Amino acid sequence: MMTEQAAAQLTSTALAHTGGSEAGQAAASGSALLDRYQGSLTGVFGTPQAVLVRGSGARVWDVEGNEYLDLLGGIAVNALGHAHPLITSVISSQQATLGHISNLFTSPTQIALAEKLLALAEAPAGSSVFFANSGSEANEAALKAVLRHRKDTAKPRILALEGSFHGRTSGALSLTHKPAYREPFGELIGGVEFLPFNDLAALEGAFENDDVAGFFLEPIQGEAGVLPLDDAYLLRARELTQSCDALLVLDEVQTGIGRTGEWFRHQAVAGGVDRRDVAHTEAEVPARVPDTVVPDLMTLAKGLGSGFPIGALVSFGERASTLMGAGQHGTTFGGNPPATAAALATLHAIESGGVLENVNTVGAYLADRLRAIPEVAEVRQFGLHIGVDLKPIPSAEAPAKDLVTLAREGHGLIINATGGSTLRLAPPLNLTAEEADQAAERLTAACQSLTS
Ligand SMILES: *Cc1c(COP(=O)(O)O)cnc(C)c1O
Numbered sequence: 001m002m003t004e005q006a007a008a009q010l011t012s013t014a015l016a017h018t019g020g021s022e023a024g025q026a027a028a029s030g031s032a033l034l035d036r037y038q039g040s041l042t043g044v045f046g047t048p049q050a051v052l053v054r055g056s057g058a059r060v061w062d063v064e065g066n067e068y069l070d071l072l073g074g075i076a077v078n079a080l081g082h083a084h085p086l087i088t089s090v091i092s093s094q095q096a097t098l099g100h101i102s103n104l105f106t107s108p109t110q111i112a113l114a115e116k117l118l119a120l121a122e123a124p125a126g127s128s129v130f131f132a133n134s135g136s137e138a139n140e141a142a143l144k145a146v147l148r149h150r151k152d153t154a155k156p157r158i159l160a161l162e163g164s165f166h167g168r169t170s171g172a173l174s175l176t177h178k179p180a181y182r183e184p185f186g187e188l189i190g191g192v193e194f195l196p197f198n199d200l201a202a203l204e205g206a207f208e209n210d211d212v213a214g215f216f217l218e219p220i221q222g223e224a225g226v227l228p229l230d231d232a233y234l235l236r237a238r239e240l241t242q243s244c245d246a247l248l249v250l251d252e253v254q255t256g257i258g259r260t261g262e263w264f265r266h267q268a269v270a271g272g273v274d275r276r277d278v279a280h281t282e283a284e285v286p287a288r289v290p291d292t293v294v295p296d297l298m299t300l301a302k303g304l305g306s307g308f309p310i311g312a313l314v315s316f317g318e319r320a321s322t323l324m325g326a327g328q329h330g331t332t333f334g335g336n337p338p339a340t341a342a343a344l345a346t347l348h349a350i351e352s353g354g355v356l357e358n359v360n361t362v363g364a365y366l367a368d369r370l371r372a373i374p375e376v377a378e379v380r381q382f383g384l385h386i387g388v389d390l391k392p393i394p395s396a397e398a399p400a401k402d403l404v405t406l407a408r409e410g411h412g413l414i415i416n417a418t419g420g421s422t423l424r425l426a427p428p429l430n431l432t433a434e435e436a437d438q439a440a441e442r443l444t445a446a447c448q449s450l451t452s
Contacts, residue, residue, distance in 0.1 A: 030063050049408060055082025058428050058435050060414070070414045071427045071439050076222065076254050076385070079303035080349055081428035087306045087345050094341035101336060109340040116347055117314060120263045121298065126318030131310065131335025135253035135301035136167025138311035139216070142249045142297045143171045143189070145315070145323040146214030149247055150191075155213040158192045159206055159246075165223035166216060166251055175216050197221070198233050207240040214247040219265040219293075222254035225422040226380045226387025231269045234293045241296075247320065250295040253311070254385070257303035258350050258429050261360040261383030266293045296320040303429070306349075308342035310335075355429050359383040362431050369440035375399075375447040384431060388423040393451055407446040413439060 033051045051063040058081050060070050070082070080087060094109065101107060114129040121127075132138045146158060158175070160166065166175040173182055174189035182188060195202050206212065215237060221227045241248040255265035262268045269292060297320055301311035311334075315321040333339070350356065360383055367381035370388055380387040393399045398420035407413040416424045427439070 033063060049405075049414075057081040057083075058431055066412065068408065068412050068414045069435065069439055069442060071425045072414050072416045073426050073428050074307060075302070075416070076259060076426035077302045077307055079257055079259075079306040079346055079429050080355075081430060082307075084306060084349065086349050087308070087342055090341050090345040091308060091338050094338045098337050100333070100338075102332065103330065103335065107337045107340070109337050109344055110335045113335075113340040113344045113347075116344065117300075117312060120347065121314055121316075122267070122294075123314060124294075124317050126321055127314065127316050128321040130313040130315070130329065131340065132301070132312065132331055133309045133333050133339070134167070134311045135251075135299065136169040136172040136311075137331070137334070138253065138299035138301050138313050139166045139172040139175065139249075139251060140169055141313040141324075141329055142216070142251075142299050143175065143214075144329055145297060145313075145320070146216075146247050146249065147189075148323045148328070150213035153213060153245060155211045155244075155246065156191050157206075157212045158189075159212055159215040160192060160194055161217060161221070162194045162197050163221050163224035163227065164194070164216065164218060164251075165221070166218075167253075197224075197227065198230055200233060200236060203233065203236060203240065207244050207246075210244050212241070212244055212246040214249055215241050216249045216251060218251045218253075218255065219269075220255050220260065220382055220385060222385070222424065222426075223418055225389075225418040226382070226385055226424055228380065228382065234266070234269050235291070238293045238295075247296040247323075248293075249297040249299070250293070251299050253299055253301045254426075255382075256298070256300045257346070258356050258359055259303055259383055259385045259426070261356060261363065263356070264298065265382070266295060266298070269293045304346065305339055305342040306346040308339055310339040310343050350429065353430065358431075359429050362433055362436050365433055366425075366427075366431075366436040366440065369436065370443070373440070373444050373447055375451060384425070384427055384429055386425040387418070388425065390421045390423070390447075392421070396450065399450060403446055403450055406449055407443060410449060411442040411446045413442040413446060415443070 030051045034047060037048065052060050053063050054061045058070055060068050060082060098107060117129050118127050130141050132141055160175045160177065162177050164175060164177045166172045170188055174192050176182060177194050195206055217229065217237060219229055219234060238248055250266050252264050260268065294316055296316055298314040304310050304312060363381055363384045367379045367386060370376055370379045375391055376388055377391045378389040390399045396402050400417035400419065400421050400423050404415055404417050407415050418424045
């Protein structure tokens with residue numbers, strides 16, 4: 001009881017203007033807190049949309065008591081929604097039993113999580129997992145593995161795609177296409193080239209000189225607006241990297257952990273693709289034709305801990321696993337007991353709760369409802385990873401951005417814009433059909449108020 005009182009006191013102190021009084025808590029308004037935010041937090045995020053104080057499932061509440069249906073899920077992170085009882089109790093009981101220990105030690109949860117991820121990824125013998133704390137850090141680890149390979153092979157080039165997003169740390173940023181993110185920082189990691197998206201001819205051309213060390217791909221580009229790579233492109237990228245001894249790195253930070261309706265998006269790539277779609281001529285068809293896209297390296301984060309920070313680099317097979325030797329990489333926090341317990345509980349809840357089936361059925365249902373909205377031009381749906389293009393609206397230059405504000409302020413709906421006319425939805429994977437209905441109704445109303 002004493003500790004609960006202390007925890008409640010901490011919360012009310014945070015809410016109060018000057019102290020921990022109840023009057024202070026009652027007086028806490030969103031705008032006063034945002035003023036304090038401006039005075040105390042680094043301005044890289046601009047002004048936050050609201051001050052949130054509580055969440056449950058697909059719903060969150062702000063400090064003024066307004067309720068929102070949350071179709072953003074902390075940007076594809078809250079796989080099981082807010083305050084999931086299993087995740088909550090596993091994190092708190094793990095912390096109460098054994099919290100942080102450093103990587104000079106290990107714990108049963110860390111080992112069990114690595115084994116579980118390798119099993120779900122159907123990784124071959126010799127595969128292994130490195131735990132980090134975020135998507136950027138998982139990609140940093142992958143990039144360091146590629147740099148090791150680049151040094152060993154003297155192949156100078158590293159490839160990524162136009163529209164890519166791999167993170168904000170300087171290594172991951174080197175692989176991120178958007179000039180506005182990269183250019184303020186001048187020189188980053190050298191030798192990175194961006195290929196045009198889904199362009200098979202450019203892909204063939206990039207491998208002509210056998211000088212590529214690694215290729216970073218998102219199977220579906222999330223920040224770019226939920227844009228899928230064609231199966232034929234992914235299969236050909238696998239073939240070319242394999243035959244040129246380049247590492248294929250799949251960034252599944254956003255698409256992994258059930259988001260698109262399978263454990264990892266690359267597992268959905270269909271075999272038996274018509275080879276004439278892939279190769280220029282019959283003569284060029286290699287003898288060994290892969291019908292799956294098994295990467296050398298795969299990065300994970302976002303949904304893995306259902307909100308608890310954790311990232312992972314999965315190395316497929318012994319060669320990828322041994323690119324970095326003992327002492328060549330590390331982390332203080334990565335893979336600690338509470339983080340790995342949260343991730344183990346997330347995987348368990350997805351597996352035992354029929355969540356992947358739910359992602360597919362509710363995702364398809366929500367997409368149908370979205371397609372019926374008059375202002376919607378196109379819906380790209382992969383499980384509960386959904387991009388929505390809006391029709392042009394004469395009165396609005398960036399209708400998606402206006403809609404984000406309108407939906408939140410007027411209709412109790414949290415959504416996200418990835419561009420001027422594109423929305424991204426990434427709700428919890430256990431979203432119900434009723435919640436999907438309500439979300440579609442609220443978005444329909446918000447679109448109406450946008451055009452009226
Ligand atoms: C979010 C994201 C990242 C970066 O993850 P952080 O946890 O923000 O560092 C990298 N790659 C993809 C595809 C992402 O969606």
